[in-house]
Amino acid sequence: MDEVLIEVEGVTKSFVVRRRAGRLRRTREVVNAVAGLDFTVRRGEMVGYIGPNGAGKSTTVKMLTGILLPSTGRLRVAGADPVRDRVRLAQRMGVVFGQRTTLWWDLPLRDSYELARRIYRIPEATYAGNLDRCVELLELGPLLDVPVRQLSLGQRMRGDIAAALLHEPEVLYLDEPTIGLDVVSKRRVREFLARINAEQGTTVLLTTHDLTDIEQLCSRVMVIDHGRVVYDGGLDGLHRQGRSERTLVVELERELPPIELPGTRLVRCEGTRQWLAFPASASAAPLVAELAGRYELRDLSVREPEIEDVIARMYGEAEQVDAAVAQVG
Amino acid sequence: MAEARFGARTRPARWDVVHAVRCYGHIVRMWIRAALAYPASFWMTMAGNLAASGMDFVVIVVMFLHTRALGGWSLPQVAFLYGTSGLTLGLADVFVGSMDQLGVRVREGSVDTVLVRPVPALAQLAGDRFALRRIGRVLQSGAVLTWSLLRLDLSWTPLKVLVFASLVLCGTVIFGSVFVGGSACHFFMADAAEVQNSFTYGGATMLQYPPTVYARDIVRGTVFGVPLAFVNWLPALYLLGRDDPLGLPSWFRFASPVAALLCATGAGLLWRTGVRSYRSTGS
Amino acid sequence: MYAAVCVRSFRRYSTYRAATWARVFTNTVFGFILTYTYIALWHVRPHLGGYDLSAAITYVWIGQGLLSLLAVGDLGALADLQTRIANGDVAVDLFRPVDQQRWWLAVDAGRAGYQLLTNALVPMLVGGLAFHLRLPQGPALEAAASWAATAVALVLALVVSYALRYLVALTGFWLLDLRGIQLVYYLTSCFFGGFFLPVTVFPPVLETVARALPFIAVFQVPADVFLQHYDAVGTLGALGVQLGWAVVLLGLGRLVQSRAVLKVVVQGG
Numbered sequence: 001m002d003e004v005l006i007e008v009e010g011v012t013k014s015f016v017v018r019r020r021a022g023r024l025r026r027t028r029e030v031v032n033a034v035a036g037l038d039f040t041v042r043r044g045e046m047v048g049y050i051g052p053n054g055a056g057k058s059t060t061v062k063m064l065t066g067i068l069l070p071s072t073g074r075l076r077v078a079g080a081d082p083v084r085d086r087v088r089l090a091q092r093m094g095v096v097f098g099q100r101t102t103l104w105w106d107l108p109l110r111d112s113y114e115l116a117r118r119i120y121r122i123p124e125a126t127y128a129g130n131l132d133r134c135v136e137l138l139e140l141g142p143l144l145d146v147p148v149r150q151l152s153l154g155q156r157m158r159g160d161i162a163a164a165l166l167h168e169p170e171v172l173y174l175d176e177p178t179i180g181l182d183v184v185s186k187r188r189v190r191e192f193l194a195r196i197n198a199e200q201g202t203t204v205l206l207t208t209h210d211l212t213d214i215e216q217l218c219s220r221v222m223v224i225d226h227g228r229v230v231y232d233g234g235l236d237g238l239h240r241q242g243r244s245e246r247t248l249v250v251e252l253e254r255e256l257p258p259i260e261l262p263g264t265r266l267v268r269c270e271g272t273r274q275w276l277a278f279p280a281s282a283s284a285a286p287l288v289a290e291l292a293g294r295y296e297l298r299d300l301s302v303r304e305p306e307i308e309d310v311i312a313r314m315y316g317e318a319e320q321v322d323a324a325v326a327q328v329g
Numbered sequence: 330m331a332e333a334r335f336g337a338r339t340r341p342a343r344w345d346v347v348h349a350v351r352c353y354g355h356i357v358r359m360w361i362r363a364a365l366a367y368p369a370s371f372w373m374t375m376a377g378n379l380a381a382s383g384m385d386f387v388v389i390v391v392m393f394l395h396t397r398a399l400g401g402w403s404l405p406q407v408a409f410l411y412g413t414s415g416l417t418l419g420l421a422d423v424f425v426g427s428m429d430q431l432g433v434r435v436r437e438g439s440v441d442t443v444l445v446r447p448v449p450a451l452a453q454l455a456g457d458r459f460a461l462r463r464i465g466r467v468l469q470s471g472a473v474l475t476w477s478l479l480r481l482d483l484s485w486t487p488l489k490v491l492v493f494a495s496l497v498l499c500g501t502v503i504f505g506s507v508f509v510g511g512s513a514c515h516f517f518m519a520d521a522a523e524v525q526n527s528f529t530y531g532g533a534t535m536l537q538y539p540p541t542v543y544a545r546d547i548v549r550g551t552v553f554g555v556p557l558a559f560v561n562w563l564p565a566l567y568l569l570g571r572d573d574p575l576g577l578p579s580w581f582r583f584a585s586p587v588a589a590l591l592c593a594t595g596a597g598l599l600w601r602t603g604v605r606s607y608r609s610t611g612s
Numbered sequence: 613m614y615a616a617v618c619v620r621s622f623r624r625y626s627t628y629r630a631a632t633w634a635r636v637f638t639n640t641v642f643g644f645i646l647t648y649t650y651i652a653l654w655h656v657r658p659h660l661g662g663y664d665l666s667a668a669i670t671y672v673w674i675g676q677g678l679l680s681l682l683a684v685g686d687l688g689a690l691a692d693l694q695t696r697i698a699n700g701d702v703a704v705d706l707f708r709p710v711d712q713q714r715w716w717l718a719v720d721a722g723r724a725g726y727q728l729l730t731n732a733l734v735p736m737l738v739g740g741l742a743f744h745l746r747l748p749q750g751p752a753l754e755a756a757a758s759w760a761a762t763a764v765a766l767v768l769a770l771v772v773s774y775a776l777r778y779l780v781a782l783t784g785f786w787l788l789d790l791r792g793i794q795l796v797y798y799l800t801s802c803f804f805g806g807f808f809l810p811v812t813v814f815p816p817v818l819e820t821v822a823r824a825l826p827f828i829a830v831f832q833v834p835a836d837v838f839l840q841h842y843d844a845v846g847t848l849g850a851l852g853v854q855l856g857w858a859v860v861l862l863g864l865g866r867l868v869q870s871r872a873v874l875k876v877v878v879q880g881g
Contacts, residue, residue, distance in 0.1 A: 086444065087449065107363050119352050119448050534642065
């Protein structure tokens with residue numbers, strides 16, 4: 001099962017953007033959407049692919065699915081070139097674009113599935129089995145005869161995910177699958193994806209803005225910024241690299257001036273409550289002991305870091321570095 | 330194992346073409362079924378299309394109230410041109426007319442969803458939103474054509490039958506190529522639909538009237554430029570036994586299949602270039 | 613305020629460059645095709661319908677020039693209104709303190725203004741270069757009067773076409789699919805408006821029908837004013853007919869609009 005499924009080596013993608021400047025003049029500008037990507041994904045992995053807007057996430061997915069041709073570099077999915085072998089590779093992959101549907105807009109959901117059966121040449125029995133399963137797990141039953149355009153965003157997304165899985169793809173690309181969904185739909189989608197990955201060994205690559213997706217689904221995270229992978233590893237490592245901090249929430253017996261404790265910094269002070277941040281990698285035990293010795297405490301709790309802040313800090317850093325480079329150069 | 334299956338690059342096999350055609354058929358059937366789910370609306374738009382294409386013929390009839398010949402051609406002869414022009418355009422429109430929505434799809438970015446399916450994009454896009462109501466033009470033009478054939482009393486020979494059949498087939502292919510080629514332009518520039526209309530609907534309107542009506546350079550342009558003359562003008566010269574206003578060698582009247590083949594090839598190349606360009610710019 | 617709306621609409625349409633030029637190209641192509649068929653017909657019947665050959669050719673090019681300006685093939689700026697009706701956004705508009713009919717007229721006027729400079733002028737210029745077109749003739753004063761009358765006729769034609777299209781768009785409150793009614797509008801206004809052939813060429817019955825319909829005020833009348841088909845009194849009369857139709861149709865539009873508002877209020881769209 002340790003087979004490499006996706007290989008990306010030194011891949012870049014640049015676009016020429018023409019902007020209208022004034023009435024007649026046009027400026028030409030080369031934008032590097034992806035500037036030197038390197039990573040591999042093994043069969044059966046579930047990888048989160050995150051980054052700020054315009055970082056190159058969608059461009060990467062488009063290149064992996066064969067929609068876009070990389071400017072330079074080598075890209076292989078199951079050993080095949082996605083652009084050259086697009087049609088045949090398409091047979092083995094499923095794609096869900098959060099922002100636009102792959103379903104047939106004016107037709108009932110059922111028709112979209114029926115077409116998928118023909119297009120992907122899915123054997124009747126396989127089709128029936130997979131459809132039943134998707135309908136059950138994603139609760140699509142009442143929606144099958146509704147035209148796609150009448151579905152809500154969450155319903156449509158569930159329909160889209162089902163459509164991408166009917167032909168049992170080996171790899172599933174999801175571009176922002178939970179964007180704009182309500183909490184219930186999000187949960188249902190996540191549960192379903194986790195299950196597909198666990199039971200069928202489907203390799204999943206998902207881009208997202210919602211870090212809860214990653215917390216709940218992915219053991220591996222890749223962070224992309226300015227077209228480069230700036231982090232690749234587990235969630236815990238992300239916290240370390242993002243220099244994330246845990247927080248001690250101290251509830252005192254009475255109101256006191258701000259606490260000064262070596263190894264921590266005070267973030268907030270509100271009546272009898274005080275918030276002290278300390279590096280996520282450090283142990284909380286000695287700090288707690290010290291506090292208990294020095295103050296009368298009513299309550300004490302440790303809050304885990306917010307992953308959003310971690311990422312934000314990481315991006316902030318990347319931007320600062322870029323700014324510095326720009327100044328030097 | 331995956332390497333073994335995908336390692337070698339092969340040209341699309343013939344069964345891929347069969348699969349593409351089959352998928353086109355499935356998509357088309359799906360849309361027809363969807364359209365027939367609202368029969369009243371379907372028949373109304375169909376009647377509307379019929380009336381719309383019939384309007385041109387009313388104009389011709391009104392013209393013939395004031396004259397017995399236009400450019401030296403009688404009403405049944407002009408009706409023959411009208412019928413063949415409308416029939417071939419109508420058939421091409423039925424089969425691949427939906428492609429003119431490609432511009433919208435490129436703007437919305439929904440072409441992406443087509444490119445991730447294991448069927449050539451052309452087959453999917455040509456079938457998408459297939460509108461059976463477009464058959465209105467085919468029926469109306471067919472009716473006019475039938476009337477003209479009855480009035481013309483052509484002394485049919487096997488060769489004439491062959492030329493007539495090739496006219497319908499090649500004309501459809503030529504107009505279809507213009508549709509596909511024009512749609513491919515959407516990959517390069519926005520709002521190309523209108524320009525394409527000039528060649529399809531404009532061209533079809535032009536072919537409704539005898540070539541003798543137009544300036545010679547324009548007729549020459551339809552022979553050597555955009556080869557619309559091969560749709561019906563040149564075969565009609567043979568079928569109706571008329572002189573060629575350009576004085577071209579007589580084999581031109583039978584050259585429609587060559588022109589159709591060239592058009593189809595050109596459109597195919599343009600389409601491939603278009604898809605390729607979409608793939609490198611993504612816009 | 614309406615002037616500002618009009619200017620903004622003009623600017624907005626001026627950003628649709630590619631679409632505009634493509635349309636200009638189409639109009640020009642059709643201009644050539646029609647011209648040659650007219651030449652063939654007028655060659656046989658030199659004074660058909662009261663036009664000489666050069667007037668007939670001019671008639672063709674005016675028609676191609678005005679086709680987009682008068683938004684015969686689409687709904688012009690009212691396509692947006694139609695979209696807003698279809699997706700329900702119109703409910704918001706109806707309760708704003710602006711008069712819908714006036715608001716959209718301003719928007720459409722901005723559109724027409726832009727298309728006058730592009731879609732109307734360019735095909736006319738091309739036609740003028742390729743063929744001999746007939747401009748208002750006679751002593752300076754008379755020619756100037758014809759130009760002025762044409763300008764007025766054009767504005768009235770736009771208003772009449774707007775009023776008609778407003779009615780078409782409003783049917784969206786009751787009908788789901790507007791393609792049918794739009795097609796009917798296109799065909800009737802093209803045919804009875806005289807875009808294909810002048811109504812004077814029609815058989816008498818059809819001509820009578822055409823003269824009784826409002827479409828004639830959209831195209832045939834302004835074209836005839838430009839071609840000096842009428843004497844001074846006749847011109848005033850023709851403008852009067854246009855004005856009459858404008859008033860009647862705008863009034864009808866208001867009536868239908870109030871019914872539509874009622875429907876929105878009762879059913880919430």
